Each structure stands twice: as structure tokens, then as C-alpha cells.
Amino acid sequence: MSSAVEAGAPPGRTPLPRGAVSFIVAQSASNACSVMEMFTLSWLVLSADQLHLTPFSFALIVAGHFLPVVLLGPLYGRIARRIPPIRLWRWCLAGEATLTTVLGVSLLAGADPAFGVFVVYAVALGTMQALEVPSRQSMLMSFLQDAFARGYALFTSTSRALSALAPLLAGLLLANVDVGVVFVVNGVSFAAILLVVLRNVAPATAPRPDGSRQPGPRASIRAWRPLLLLAFALAAIGNQFPVTNILALDHLSHDGSVAFGVVSAALAVGMVAGPLIAQRAERFAAEATALVAVTFGVFEIAMGFFGPIVSYCLLAFGAGLALSSFMVLSVTTIKKQADPADQPGIMGWFGVATIGLVPAGTLLVGWLARYGDQATLMAPGGLCVVAGLSYLVHVRRQGAERPAVREGAST
Structure with a gap:
């Protein structure tokens, strides 16, 4: 695993591992981009200038995004016992980057997706995030080790700060560029996290079940x-x-x-x-x-x-x-x-x-x-x-x- 950064660490504090700051910045920015995307999706679906669908239609899209979390969350422990969380994390980040970018490029190219396309998109993205979020948190527990509380607190605080600005940034983008740009930006943010993970978080840090002690x-x-x-x-x-x-x-x-x-x-x-x-x-x-x-x-x-x-x-x-x-x-x-x-x-x-x-x-x-x-x-x-x-x-x-x-x- 990457060695810790000793320089500049306050006395009595466990230093953050190498790459932790890069991850905090990349993941916080990506979380803000995801908030921007949800804001943009609601505008795209409900706005009279765009699809002009009913609030019930948007509710179905939101439900499609949340449902995989409810279905896969209880099964995640079994899945992680068969596929290491680091691998799940990487696969899901690659899938999220690809899916979001493809939709954004399609919108930029002038495509006019039907309502069903957005439902399928929400379900697919929700499925990947239902696996990606617990994989990320499990890996961070191992990656940050004794500096977990400080690292996770810095990440949460940074993420909250950027996400609070996300609706304003999304509104400014929608007023000046095509709606597809927001989706492409979010796709790029997923790709940026994947690069940070590939560079800094080694498979060896993945928690492994102990065969001598498995409570089930x-x-x-x-x-x-x-x-x-x-x-x-x-x-x-x-x-x-x-x-x-x-x-x-x-x-x-x-x-x-x-x-x-x-x-x-x-x-x-x-x-x-x-x-x-x-x-x-x-x-x-x-x-x-x-x-x-x-x-x-x-x-x-x-x-x-x-x-x-x-x-x-x-x-x-x-x-x-x-x-x-x-x-x-x-x-x-x-x-x-x-x-x-x-x-x-x-x-x-x-x-x-x-x-x-x-x-x-x-x-x-x-x-x-x-x-x-x-x-x-x-x-x-x-x-x-x-x-x-x-x-x-x-x-x-x-x-x-x-x-x-x-x-x-x-x-």
C-alpha cells in the first residue's frame, strides 16, 4: 500500500496516506458533479423548453435510481465475498464514466431520447452506484487505516461544501451551454476518480475474509x-x-x-x-x-x-x-x-x-x-x-x- 506522507503532519496525528488528498479532491468534485447532473436531469425532464413531462414521470426516474440501492444493498456483503471491493469499485467507476459520457455526447449530437431511455439510464446508473458506494467506503477503511476518521471527515466536509454550490453551477452551465455538457463533465469526473484509484489504491489494501473466523x-x-x-x-x-x-x-x-x-x-x-x-x-x-x-x-x-x-x-x-x-x-x-x-x-x-x-x-x-x-x-x-x-x-x-x-x- 502507498506509504504515508510524513512531512507536515501535526504531532500526534497519523498522517494521511499518499494519494489521499488527490482522492478527496476528485471524489468531492465528482459528488458535486452528480448533484449538478440530478439538477440538470430534473430540468431536462420537467422544463417546458425540453421534454415537459409530468412530475410523476420524474418521480419514476428518481425511483429507478434509488431502487437498486434497496435491492443490492442487502446482498452487497455476499457479492464482496466473491468479487474484491477494489475490483467492484474500479468496474463501477469505469461503467459510470462510460454511461454518463455516452448520454452527454448523444445529447450534444442532437439526439432526443424518449422517456424510457432516461428510466433505463437511471436504473443502470443506480445499479452501479449501489455497488460503487459501499465498495468505496470499504476500501477507504483499509486505505486510510489509522487516519480514517480524519481523512473521512475531510472528505465529507469538502464534498458537502462543493455539493452546496452544485445547483448554482448547474444553473450557470444550463444558461450558457448545451445540457449535454453537464453529463459529459460528470463522466469526466468519474474517469478522474478511476485514475486516482488506479494510481494510489492498491488491491492489496482490500479487506480479506479470515477463513478461521467467519461469523456469516x-x-x-x-x-x-x-x-x-x-x-x-x-x-x-x-x-x-x-x-x-x-x-x-x-x-x-x-x-x-x-x-x-x-x-x-x-x-x-x-x-x-x-x-x-x-x-x-x-x-x-x-x-x-x-x-x-x-x-x-x-x-x-x-x-x-x-x-x-x-x-x-x-x-x-x-x-x-x-x-x-x-x-x-x-x-x-x-x-x-x-x-x-x-x-x-x-x-x-x-x-x-x-x-x-x-x-x-x-x-x-x-x-x-x-x-x-x-x-x-x-x-x-x-x-x-x-x-x-x-x-x-x-x-x-x-x-x-x-x-x-x-x-x-x-x-
């Missing part, structure tokens, strides 16, 4: 069920701010579009800052995961009182801070405590909880809106508080008997 996928996932349920509560149900913030505008301001931008910016800034703070709690990541989940729930409940917009923005900042801290701490907990052979399977389920089931959370929040706008914030916030306290009790009960290997296990 069911035993491992059952042990991690409390954390997965907590992740579902926060990421899929609690984090529905694109919906809840719009509903809150009627109570906050008469200038809806400006207020929505300000609130969204406050949330985004919190999400950028959270990972940088979370890395400092690496030594007690499991307990900190529960505490930030409770904190997130408290902030969301407080947002439901719809005070002045200034206080709402401060609470949104706090919620974003807690949410992104939770994501870093929960993955750090898996890295520190899970057997290396089980990490891919756990990350597959983690993707289901935090990505694949987001549409289910949107439907739930939409149903809660029938009982008032306050319910869309207070009910999910209350659920997060209860889930966080339950997980804290679970962690305290487990103690030294937690169903995971101790820190320092070989990767």
Missing part, C-alpha cells in the same frame, strides 16, 4: 441493526429538509425564495463544519454517534416551533452540524469495531438505510404534513431523540461485549 452475514448484520436503524431515522426520515424547509417558509417569511436560500445555506454550512468537529470524537465514536443523534433531534424539534427566521437558521445550522457529524462518527464506529471481513456487508446495509430508503422518508413526511407543518419537523425530531437514546443505552450495555472486534484488529 446474518450474525454480523443482526449485531449492527441498532446503528442501522438509527441511521435510517436520521438520514432517511429526519433529513427531509428540502421538503420541510419549504413548508416552514409560510411561517417564517413572506419572501419565500430568498428565505429558502438563506435557510438552505445555514443548513449547508453546518454540514460542512460538522465532519471537522466529529473527527475529534474518534476515540469514543459509538457514544458520540448516539449523542449527536439526540442533539440533531432536539434541534429539529426546536425548528418546528417556527420562531423568527434568524433563530430558525441558527437551529438549521446546528441540525446540519449534528447530521454530518453523525455520518462521520457512524462510519468511524463501523471502521473501528467491525471485523474487516464484515465491513463491506455492513456498509451495503448502511447505504440502504441512508440512501436507498430516503424516498420512503419523503413519503412519510408528506403524510405527516396532513397533521400540520409542525408535525413534519417535530415528529421526525422526536423519533431521532428516542432512537439516539435507545442506541446510547445499547452501547452502554454492550461495553466490552460489543459484537465487533476491538480497535487495532488487522485490516
Whole structure:
């Protein structure tokens, strides 16, 4: 594996491996490009200047993108036992780069794809990302090793910052260039990550199952069920701010579009800052995961009182801070405590909880809106508080008997 960069490392900190900074920059930029592509896809499908399809049609495209995560996530552990995560990662990056670039070039050439083409594209891209995301996270656990918490926090913070700018960049591109350019740019970003991975992440860093100790996928996932349920509560149900913030505008301001931008910016800034703070709690990541989940729930409940917009923005900042801290701490907990052979399977389920089931959370929040706008914030916030306290009790009960290997296990 690539040697660590010793120069410039602060005393007491494990230095990042060579190539880690290149990966953080490339992957963060690619994540922002993917956000730009989704923004562009919605404009392409719904705009009267383009396909002018119904919102239901776009919902089918989005469902086609998320469905593979739900279907393949539970199977990922078995897949990774047969195909090394590093190989899956490379194959999926190559496929994403090819698929996205081909669609972009077709649009630039003047093609007018039918609605079914975009559904097939969404399903194909979603399938590759359902395998690529847990492969990436599994490999990063091994690649970053003892510097995982710091490296993953830097990556998450950088990615959040660039993704917050993505809709603005997409709008500027659509106003000045052909829509196909955005897809081509995203394809190039996938290719850039592939080059970084080929150059810096060696196959030898892939976690290998230990033949003498194989608890099996069911035993491992059952042990991690409390954390997965907590992740579902926060990421899929609690984090529905694109919906809840719009509903809150009627109570906050008469200038809806400006207020929505300000609130969204406050949330985004919190999400950028959270990972940088979370890395400092690496030594007690499991307990900190529960505490930030409770904190997130408290902030969301407080947002439901719809005070002045200034206080709402401060609470949104706090919620974003807690949410992104939770994501870093929960993955750090898996890295520190899970057997290396089980990490891919756990990350597959983690993707289901935090990505694949987001549409289910949107439907739930939409149903809660029938009982008032306050319910869309207070009910999910209350659920997060209860889930966080339950997980804290679970962690305290487990103690030294937690169903995971101790820190320092070989990767």
C-alpha cells in the first residue's frame, strides 16, 4: 500500500496516506458533479423548453435510481465475498464514466431520447452506484487505516461544501451551454476518480475474509441493526429538509425564495463544519454517534416551533452540524469495531438505510404534513431523540461485549 506522507503532519496525528488528498479532491468534485447532473436531469425532464413531462414521470426516474440501492444493498456483503471491493469499485467507476459520457455526447449530437431511455439510464446508473458506494467506503477503511476518521471527515466536509454550490453551477452551465455538457463533465469526473484509484489504491489494501473466523452475514448484520436503524431515522426520515424547509417558509417569511436560500445555506454550512468537529470524537465514536443523534433531534424539534427566521437558521445550522457529524462518527464506529471481513456487508446495509430508503422518508413526511407543518419537523425530531437514546443505552450495555472486534484488529 502507498506509504504515508510524513512531512507536515501535526504531532500526534497519523498522517494521511499518499494519494489521499488527490482522492478527496476528485471524489468531492465528482459528488458535486452528480448533484449538478440530478439538477440538470430534473430540468431536462420537467422544463417546458425540453421534454415537459409530468412530475410523476420524474418521480419514476428518481425511483429507478434509488431502487437498486434497496435491492443490492442487502446482498452487497455476499457479492464482496466473491468479487474484491477494489475490483467492484474500479468496474463501477469505469461503467459510470462510460454511461454518463455516452448520454452527454448523444445529447450534444442532437439526439432526443424518449422517456424510457432516461428510466433505463437511471436504473443502470443506480445499479452501479449501489455497488460503487459501499465498495468505496470499504476500501477507504483499509486505505486510510489509522487516519480514517480524519481523512473521512475531510472528505465529507469538502464534498458537502462543493455539493452546496452544485445547483448554482448547474444553473450557470444550463444558461450558457448545451445540457449535454453537464453529463459529459460528470463522466469526466468519474474517469478522474478511476485514475486516482488506479494510481494510489492498491488491491492489496482490500479487506480479506479470515477463513478461521467467519461469523456469516446474518450474525454480523443482526449485531449492527441498532446503528442501522438509527441511521435510517436520521438520514432517511429526519433529513427531509428540502421538503420541510419549504413548508416552514409560510411561517417564517413572506419572501419565500430568498428565505429558502438563506435557510438552505445555514443548513449547508453546518454540514460542512460538522465532519471537522466529529473527527475529534474518534476515540469514543459509538457514544458520540448516539449523542449527536439526540442533539440533531432536539434541534429539529426546536425548528418546528417556527420562531423568527434568524433563530430558525441558527437551529438549521446546528441540525446540519449534528447530521454530518453523525455520518462521520457512524462510519468511524463501523471502521473501528467491525471485523474487516464484515465491513463491506455492513456498509451495503448502511447505504440502504441512508440512501436507498430516503424516498420512503419523503413519503412519510408528506403524510405527516396532513397533521400540520409542525408535525413534519417535530415528529421526525422526536423519533431521532428516542432512537439516539435507545442506541446510547445499547452501547452502554454492550461495553466490552460489543459484537465487533476491538480497535487495532488487522485490516
